[in-house]
Amino acid sequence: MPQILKLLSQLLESRRPIVTADDLATLPEDNRDVLLNQQILVPSRPATHVTCDACHDDHVEEVTPIKVGKRVAFRIPCPEAGWVGVPEERLRQWTVDVRRLVALLSAAVGSSQPPDELIRGFAWRVATIEIAGESYDVVFVRINGTTQPPFQDELGRKHPPARTIVISTRDLPDDTTGFAASLPLPSAFTFTGDHLLFQLARVRSVVSAQSNVAGNVFQLRGDFWQLSFDGTTKFLKDSVGMGYIARLLAEPDREIPAVALLAARAGIDPLVATGSSGEILDDEARENYGRRYHELKEDLEDAKEDLDLGRVEKLETEMEQLTDELAKATGLRGNPRQKFDADRVRKSVSMAVSRDIDKITDKHEALGHHLTATISSGLTFRYASDRKMDWLT
Numbered sequence: 001m002p003q004i005l006k007l008l009s010q011l012l013e014s015r016r017p018i019v020t021a022d023d024l025a026t027l028p029e030d031n032r033d034v035l036l037n038q039q040i041l042v043p044s045r046p047a048t049h050v051t052c053d054a055c056h057d058d059h060v061e062e063v064t065p066i067k068v069g070k071r072v073a074f075r076i077p078c079p080e081a082g083w084v085g086v087p088e089e090r091l092r093q094w095t096v097d098v099r100r101l102v103a104l105l106s107a108a109v110g111s112s113q114p115p116d117e118l119i120r121g122f123a124w125r126v127a128t129i130e131i132a133g134e135s136y137d138v139v140f141v142r143i144n145g146t147t148q149p150p151f152q153d154e155l156g157r158k159h160p161p162a163r164t165i166v167i168s169t170r171d172l173p174d175d176t177t178g179f180a181a182s183l184p185l186p187s188a189f190t191f192t193g194d195h196l197l198f199q200l201a202r203v204r205s206v207v208s209a210q211s212n213v214a215g216n217v218f219q220l221r222g223d224f225w226q227l228s229f230d231g232t233t234k235f236l237k238d239s240v241g242m243g244y245i246a247r248l249l250a251e252p253d254r255e256i257p258a259v260a261l262l263a264a265r266a267g268i269d270p271l272v273a274t275g276s277s278g279e280i281l282d283d284e285a286r287e288n289y290g291r292r293y294h295e296l297k298e299d300l301e302d303a304k305e306d307l308d309l310g311r312v313e314k315l316e317t318e319m320e321q322l323t324d325e326l327a328k329a330t331g332l333r334g335n336p337r338q339k340f341d342a343d344r345v346r347k348s349v350s351m352a353v354s355r356d357i358d359k360i361t362d363k364h365e366a367l368g369h370h371l372t373a374t375i376s377s378g379l380t381f382r383y384a385s386d387r388k389m390d391w392l393t
């Protein structure tokens with residue numbers, strides 16, 4: 001339901017966001033349920049005007065209450081139909097509970113701290129996250145005509161911009177230079193079922209792409225990996241093992257199970273890294289696979305709508321890979337009673353990693369040797385360097 005967040009962004013652009021019963025009726029039922037059940041929309045003052053639905057002129061009239069016995073009824077005048085009754089239901093209105101939304105965003109990022117209101121009514125720190133060993137504040141900014149002075153100045157004074165990720169109700173391509181990254185709300189979060197999810201992988205990649213940190217880089221840019229090490233930069237075509245290596249570099253000294261690497265490639269990242277042997281996919285991991293699948297499916301629908309063929313192809317490939325991996329990891333394919341084969345995952349991840357280290361060595365010798373010396377493989381994988389290394393991944 002990506003459109004929910006677009007809708008909320010639009011609503012928040014007005015000073016007093018009002019949703020009428022008629023507006024609400026135009027939303028798909030599941031969207032409506034989410035907004036009401038999560039109490040993002042809360043009841044507001046009833047409408048004083050409604051659009052006539054008795055003729056075809058769509059004229060808007062002021063509602064007149066009339067007493068009918070002990071009850072109050074509502075009606076509007078229509079030039080064609082005379083007095084038209086308006087059910088009280090149609091007068092109901094809702095507004096966006098911004099603080100509730102902010103609290104949900106904060107919970108979705110996994111923050112243990114309550115949100116911190118930085119600019120009254122307009123900017124909140126929803127969480128602090130770590131990317132490549134650096135911590136960043138995730139700040140939700142509500143942009144509208146009355147956001148004065150420009151929030152960038154005020155926010156910049158309170159917060160080091162280079163450590164701030166701005167999530168805003170509007171796309172701000174040029175207004176946020178100096179900040180670590182800037183994403184519109186519908187890119188940084190998504191709704192799956194009634195869960196609000198933080199798009200960590202996407203935010204990470206935007207932070208990396210938008211910040212100009214010099215040093216070691218192991219990062220996918222479009223179809224190529226940028227490999228910067230020891231003052232030399234090379235580019236290498238994407239392949240499976242590259243993603244595994246990037247994941248290892250992102251968390252030096254950590255033992256990462258082969259199965260977690262496999263899951264990370266599908267974009268599920270830190271949630272799956274449970275247990276040390278990674279022998280089975282737990283329920284949470286399986287659920288994450290499912291969520292990721294639905295996300296991809298929604299993105300795919302969007303891409304198809306936008307006629308973005310390149311993206312369609314990419315998403316379809318990713319969906320296929322995800323399905324394959326899930327099937328392999330849970331033993332769904334072939335004999336369903338056959339146990340998940342940890343050894344098979346270990347072998348496939350090992351092979352992919354060593355194959356790609358070879359490829360890297362051909363192109364970028366210093367980096368290849370460094371990775372050969374520092375990456376250990378087995379049921380778990382680990383990147384451990386004697387020198388302290390910071391990687392932008």
Ligand SMILES: [Zn+2]
Nearest residue numbers: 052054055078
């Ligand atoms: Zn009318």
